[in-house]
Amino acid sequence: MSADLIHRAGEIIRQGGVVAFPTETVYGLGADAFNPFAVARVFEIKDRPHFDPLIVHISDFREMSRLAVDVPPDAERLITRCWPGPLTIVLFKKEEVPDLVTAGLPTVAVRMPKHPIAIGLIREAGRPIAAPSANPFGYVSPTTADHVREQLGDRVDLILDGGSCEVGLESTIVSFLEERPRLLRPGGLPLEEIEAIIGKVEATAVEVTSPASPGQLPRHYAPKTPIVIEGWENHLQTYRGKRVGLLAYKGTKASFPFHHVGILSPRGDLREAAANLFAAIRRLDVLHLEMILAETVPEEGLGRAIMDRLRRASKRLEVNDTREIQGRIP
Ligand code: TXA
Numbered sequence: 198m199s200a201d202l203i204h205r206a207g208e209i210i211r212q213g214g215v216v217a218f219p220t221e222t223v224y225g226l227g228a229d230a231f232n233p234f235a236v237a238r239v240f241e242i243k244d245r246p247h248f249d250p251l252i253v254h255i256s257d258f259r260e261m262s263r264l265a266v267d268v269p270p271d272a273e274r275l276i277t278r279c280w281p282g283p284l285t286i287v288l289f290k291k292e293e294v295p296d297l298v299t300a301g302l303p304t305v306a307v308r309m310p311k312h313p314i315a316i317g318l319i320r321e322a323g324r325p326i327a328a329p330s331a332n333p334f335g336y337v338s339p340t341t342a343d344h345v346r347e348q349l350g351d352r353v354d355l356i357l358d359g360g361s362c363e364v365g366l367e368s369t370i371v372s373f374l375e376e377r378p379r380l381l382r383p384g385g386l387p388l389e390e391i392e393a394i395i396g397k398v399e400a401t402a403v404e405v406t407s408p409a410s411p412g413q414l415p416r417h418y419a420p421k422t423p424i425v426i427e428g429w430e431n432h433l434q435t436y437r438g439k440r441v442g443l444l445a446y447k448g449t450k451a452s453f454p455f456h457h458v459g460i461l462s463p464r465g466d467l468r469e470a471a472a473n474l475f476a477a478i479r480r481l482d483v484l485h486l487e488m489i490l491a492e493t494v495p496e497e498g499l500g501r502a503i504m505d506r507l508r509r510a511s512k513r514l515e516v517n518d519t520r521e522i523q524g525r526i527p
């Protein structure tokens with residue numbers, strides 16, 4: 198990508214515009230983190246509820262001093278080892294960080310991405326960039342520029358095309374607000390690697406009813422087609438005659454006539470599976486299937502985040518779903 202284009206993108210951010218850009222995890226939809234008007238446009242473009250705070254992206258440790266009041270020792274050790282990379286940390290915020298960015302919370306989520314275009318963009322903009330994933334709220338995150346174009350193309354000022362995202366899953370989010378660090382969202386940095394550096398991390402139960410991190414909402418990261426992840430293998434007959442797709446991990450032994458089979462990693466590699474997951478779900482989602490059956494993957498390393506996304510994608514819309522929760526937020 199030309200330095201000129203990144204320079205122009207930085208200018209757009211400084212002028213209050215919105216730029217979609219690649220990171221190593223997924224594509225982000227970025228605006229000047231200190232410009233509430235620009236940030237408001239990001240919410241509008243995504244149709245994102247205002248209770249859902251954004252991650253602030255930085256290119257240099259020094260920018261942290263504008264965002265967080267204090268970086269506890271565990272957080273510092275973790276970011277020294279893992280930044281730039283697929284790790285977001287949540288800390289108490291400086292007052293000047295706009296409330297819109299943090300959804301009125303006293304905390305801010307910060308991450309230093311590991312992608313030359315993302316880092317280049319933040320540097321050119323000369324300021325931290327607030328960015329959610331570049332998808333309509335609740336849908337699967339984009340891992341290519343085409344995914345962004347298809348859904349938000351006419352609504353953003355510029356899309357920087359950096360090809361496919363290497364990790365393919367959103368960052369792991371860890372908060373440092375309590376005595377012990379807490380995992381808010383499993384993601385592109387495996388929990389095992391984090392615990393090897395800072396010891397035990399508290400895990401939040403998957404089913405939360407308050408959006409401390411709306412990525413934790415029961416239904417999220419979801420395609421339009423219903424996904425079934427558990428209990429289907431022994432009841433395949435009930436799906437006969439229906440347009441059914443399979444999201445397979447390594448391959449399939451099933452003799453069932455699936456309409457389409459997406460294979461995440463023929464050699465059974467969880468990193469490869471993670472990188473392919475969202476694109477595979479999108480491919481299945483445009484086939485007008487009645488249902489997508491998904492195989493489970495081992496819940497270790499990146500498998501934890503893969504299963505987390507599959508579970509949320511498979512949740513049916515229920516009464517206490519996102520919009521309902523939105524209504525209950527004081
Ligand atoms: O990999 C990623 O994290 C990507 C790339 C673009 O950086 N971004 C991303 O953003 O996934 P988004 O907005 O789709 O997900 C951010 C998650 C949301 O679940 C949000 O609730 C949570 O981070 N979050 C943001 N600020 C928070 C805070 N102060 N406390 C708790 N959770 C927070």
Ligand code: MG
Pocket residue numbers: 329330338
């Ligand atoms: Mg998102």
